[in-house]
Amino acid sequence: MKSNLTFDKAFSDLTKLVNQIEDDKIQVDTLSEKVKEANELIKFCETKLRTIDSEIKRNNK
Amino acid sequence: MPAITKLSEIVTELDELIRGKFTGKSFWISAELSGVKKYPDKRWCFFDFVEKNENGETLMKGVSWARSYQNIELFENSTGIEFKSGIEITCKVCVSFYKAKSYPQLEILEIDFAHAIGQLELEKQKTLKRLIAENKTIKYLPDGRYRTINNSLELPKVIQRIALITAANSDGQRDFKKVTITNKYDYAFSIQEYLTVIQGKTASKLILEKLKLIQQENFDIVVIVRGGGSDTDFAAFNDYELANAAATYSIPILTGIGHDRNTSIVDLMTRQLRTPTEVGSFIIERNMNFEYELQQLRDRFFEAVEDLIEDRKETLIHFKQRVKNLHPTTILKKGFAIIKSNNKIVTDPKNIKVNSELQTILKNEIISSTVNKKSKNEKQSDI
Numbered sequence A: 001m002k003s004n005l006t007f008d009k010a011f012s013d014l015t016k017l018v019n020q021i022e023d024d025k026i027q028v029d030t031l032s033e034k035v036k037e038a039n040e041l042i043k044f045c046e047t048k049l050r051t052i053d054s055e056i057k058r059n060n061k
Numbered sequence B: 001m002p003a004i005t006k007l008s009e010i011v012t013e014l015d016e017l018i019r020g021k022f023t024g025k026s027f028w029i030s031a032e033l034s035g036v037k038k039y040p041d042k043r044w045c046f047f048d049f050v051e052k053n054e055n056g057e058t059l060m061k062g063v064s065w066a067r068s069y070q071n072i073e074l075f076e077n078s079t080g081i082e083f084k085s086g087i088e089i090t091c092k093v094c095v096s097f098y099k100a101k102s103y104p105q106l107e108i109l110e111i112d113f114a115h116a117i118g119q120l121e122l123e124k125q126k127t128l129k130r131l132i133a134e135n136k137t138i139k140y141l142p143d144g145r146y147r148t149i150n151n152s153l154e155l156p157k158v159i160q161r162i163a164l165i166t167a168a169n170s171d172g173q174r175d176f177k178k179v180t181i182t183n184k185y186d187y188a189f190s191i192q193e194y195l196t197v198i199q200g201k202t203a204s205k206l207i208l209e210k211l212k213l214i215q216q217e218n219f220d221i222v223v224i225v226r227g228g229g230s231d232t233d234f235a236a237f238n239d240y241e242l243a244n245a246a247a248t249y250s251i252p253i254l255t256g257i258g259h260d261r262n263t264s265i266v267d268l269m270t271r272q273l274r275t276p277t278e279v280g281s282f283i284i285e286r287n288m289n290f291e292y293e294l295q296q297l298r299d300r301f302f303e304a305v306e307d308l309i310e311d312r313k314e315t316l317i318h319f320k321q322r323v324k325n326l327h328p329t330t331i332l333k334k335g336f337a338i339i340k341s342n343n344k345i346v347t348d349p350k351n352i353k354v355n356s357e358l359q360t361i362l363k364n365e366i367i368s369s370t371v372n373k374k375s376k377n378e379k380q381s382d383i
Helices: A007-022 A030-050 B006-024 B066-079 B114-132 B171-181 B202-216 B240-247 B265-269 B277-325 B328-333
Strands: A057-059 B027-039 B044-053 B056-064 B089-100 B103-111 B161-166 B190-195 B221-225 B253-256 B272-275 B338-341 B359-362 B366-370
Touching: A007 B171, A007 B277, A030 B277, B006 B089, B027 B202, B056 B066, B056 B089, B066 B103, B066 B114, B089 B114, B103 B202, B114 B240, B161 B171, B161 B202, B161 B265, B171 B190, B171 B277, B190 B202, B190 B221, B190 B277, B202 B221, B202 B240, B221 B277, B253 B265, B265 B338, B272 B277, B328 B338
Parallel strands: A057 B190, B056 B103, B161 B190, B161 B221, B221 B253, B253 B272
Antiparallel strands: B027 B044, B027 B089, B044 B056, B089 B103, B338 B359, B359 B366
């Protein structure tokens, strides 16, 4: 998954995928690819919600 | 040698004189405070009342002993104004003579809150008017709120990187961190603390400096919190410069300044929540809301995928049925026949001549025949 992905981007990408499928704009041949993509987006959000690079910092500058 | 009068005799006489004149009397006065010294553990407070008039200044000693000290506390808690030098108060006093120091003094009996609140409100309104006049991006809305660049900024869907402006070791700092860091959903936060004094003369300037530092970093939001019962001075948050900077600040600001009575101008220019705990809960809820929407979206996605597969399956079954229906054996079963000539199915009778050999294939039998006559089928539907 791309490293510069954000919550907003992931969410809008997922929304797009849902709309495409709901509007029947996806070929069955590419369905498994789309499912994989959606799963990755969901996993990205769930993981990112619960992990962060830096912990609490104190700044007294 | 003249008769000597002891100082103490004079003091006693003065004391009696003042007692005789002022016992049982009280006065409402309006004056500025100066030289305020508080002793909260002893519940004493000493200060000067100053009245500016045509003669310059009239000054009298003022005092609040244990029995009236609660007036000061009540005043501070009700108005949000610190009882300190420089403020003007209207209060009821009685006159007494302080024998130990030999001076007359005024003891506070009651303080007029309304007057103090009125003064503060007047100041606030003046600052707000100036903000609107001088900063075109600040709009006063019909519902009494203010729309600014800052409080119109969209909040990120998920809040994680937080700049926290607060006083070191304060209740506000502790409460906010408790709610965010130890949340039961396990959401991760990066909280960078910008510690400063949050009340007093220099507070607004110091907070402003912190905001400038924060702007250089990459944060989702800025949180300003304070709390605790002894915090009474909100003046910093009614400061013109700070309010103006907050109104146009490029990162959303959430305040939890912890006062129900007064909404400060900074609160009006940003997003106000009552307490540090409420700011923390707001952030957690926002992240929860995102996760909920994400789950909704996931459910919709997989439902749509299932529907799609189900739909394709049905189409396939339908096709199969059609293919079956069109199969020659199905057709023969229905009573139709296939005609062959020279082992080829006849699709165009043009090539069939009189005396041609034909095979008529029926469900159970094949009939061989010779053509003895050909004519046009005039009524095509007449079978």
